[in-house]
Structure formats: C-alpha cells, structure tokens
Amino acid sequence: MVSFDEKLRRQLQKVFVCCGDVRRFRTDPLPPDIMERLIKTACLSPSVGLSQPWRFVVVEDKERRRAVTEDFAACNTNALLSDFGERAARYAALKLSGLEDAPGHLALFADKACETGHGLGRVTMPEASEYSVVAAICSMWLAARAENIGLGWVSILNPTRIREILDVPESWRLISYLCVGTPRQSPMSRGSKGLSGNIAEDGEFTSRR
Numbered sequence: 001m002v003s004f005d006e007k008l009r010r011q012l013q014k015v016f017v018c019c020g021d022v023r024r025f026r027t028d029p030l031p032p033d034i035m036e037r038l039i040k041t042a043c044l045s046p047s048v049g050l051s052q053p054w055r056f057v058v059v060e061d062k063e064r065r066r067a068v069t070e071d072f073a074a075c076n077t078n079a080l081l082s083d084f085g086e087r088a089a090r091y092a093a094l095k096l097s098g099l100e101d102a103p104g105h106l107a108l109f110a111d112k113a114c115e116t117g118h119g120l121g122r123v124t125m126p127e128a129s130e131y132s133v134v135a136a137i138c139s140m141w142l143a144a145r146a147e148n149i150g151l152g153w154v155s156i157l158n159p160t161r162i163r164e165i166l167d168v169p170e171s172w173r174l175i176s177y178l179c180v181g182t183p184r185q186s187p188m189s190r191g192s193k194g195l196s197g198n199i200a201e202d203g204e205f206t207s208r209r
C-alpha cells in the first residue's frame with residue numbers, strides 16, 4: 001500500500017496555494033514534452049464509467065491561434081457591451097487571457113458521442129462526461145504547477161466557433177481552452193472564503209415542515 005509522508009503533504013499544499021490562474025506568460029518555449037506529460041497525467045483522472053471522454057487538441061497552427069484570439073476579443077467586447085452595464089469600464093481594464101503570449105494553447109473537449117463505458121453513469125446525469133473532463137483539468141493544473149508551469153483558463157469564447165476553427169467533430173463539447181507557459185509571476189491562489197457557509201450540517205436542510 002502506498003503511503004505518503006508529511007514532507008510530501010507540505011509540498012502538495014504549497015502547490016495548491018501556488019495554483020492561481022495565469023494571464024501573463026513568459027514567451028520562451030515550453031520545456032520539451034511538457035504537453036504530452038500533462039496530458040498523460042490528466043488521463044489518470046477518474047471518469048464516469050471509465051469512459052475517458054476527454055479529447056485534447058494542442059493548437060500549434062498560427063492561423064488557428066490567431067482565429068481563437070480574435071474570437072476571444074469579439075466575445076469579450078460583446079460581454080462588456082451587453083452584460084456589464086456600469087461595471088463595463090472597470091471590467092474592460094482587466095486582462096482576461098494570456099492567449100497572445102502563452103507559448104502553449106490546449107483545447108479540451110468532452111466527446112458526447114463517446115461509447116466507451118456504454119453510458120454507465122450517464123443515463124441519469126449525461127453531464128457527468130463534462131464533469132470528468134473538468135476532473136482531468138484539475139489534475140493537469142496541479143501537475144503543471146509542480147513543473148513550474150502555469151495554466152490560464154479561457155472561457156470567454158464561442159464554443160461553436162472554436163469547434164470550427166479547430167475542425168473537430170460536432171459531438172465534441174468545448175470544456176476549456178487553456179493557455180500554457182511559464183508564468184511571469186508566481187501565481188498565488190487568491191484564497192477561498194473558507195468553510196463557513198459552504199458546508200451544510202447533516203440534517204440542516206431536511207427539517208423543513
């Protein structure tokens with residue numbers, strides 16, 4: 001039986017704390033084989049019915065990257081104009097992606113037509129395939145930080161357009177578009193609001209009359 005020691009626990013905790021989202025990257029190339037290693041680690045993650053519905057696209061083509069970056073710019077402008085009202089000016093000042101600098105681009109999809117696992121666990125909750133991909137991203141996120149690499153999650157994108165740009169099957173649903181690279185600064189997580197209000201005591205919600 002594998003057993004982990006206190007030193008490992010302390011280091012792992014450090015990885016959790018230094019796990020913030022990255023939007024500012026150094027432009028130097030990625031260490032060799034890093035994408036492959038991260039993807040291999042992601043594939044160790046649990047998945048519904050062991051279906052492994054994750055699909056990875058390493059985006060290397062300059063034209064495709066440019067098209068994704070343009071889609072981000074268009075979606076971000078639309079969101080600012082239509083959704084944020086008085087806050088638009090403040091939000092416009094935020095940097096919300098590292099697409100232009102990041103040496104690595106990686107798109108992750110859930111294959112909704114995936115037959116592996118014969119649908120086990122997906123009859124009542126079809127969205128469990130998307131959750132499986134998110135679980136894989138979490139593993140990859142930690143593995144990347146342990147290699148001093150940072151990830152930046154970009155969700156301000158039109159999923160249909162990204163599918164077209166990357167020329168992937170219609171059954172693939174975009175879960176995440178990740179920027180990958182060496183962070184300019186150590187990406188500290190901004191911390192959580194703690195446990196208070198996040199945990200329901202046993203029975204707390206069962207006593208309504």
Ligand SMILES: Cc1cc2nc3c(=O)[nH]c(=O)nc-3n(C[C@H](O)[C@H](O)[C@H](O)COP(=O)(O)O)c2cc1C
Nearest residue numbers: 019020021095096097153154155156188189190191
């Ligand atoms: C599902 C998901 C989507 C996200 N999309 C974006 C995004 O489009 N742009 C961005 O700048 N950050 C994005 N983030 C990063 C969060 O904004 C960030 O993690 C959060 O503000 C906390 O900051 P920290 O990571 O520095 O602790 C996303 C994070 C998650 C989990």
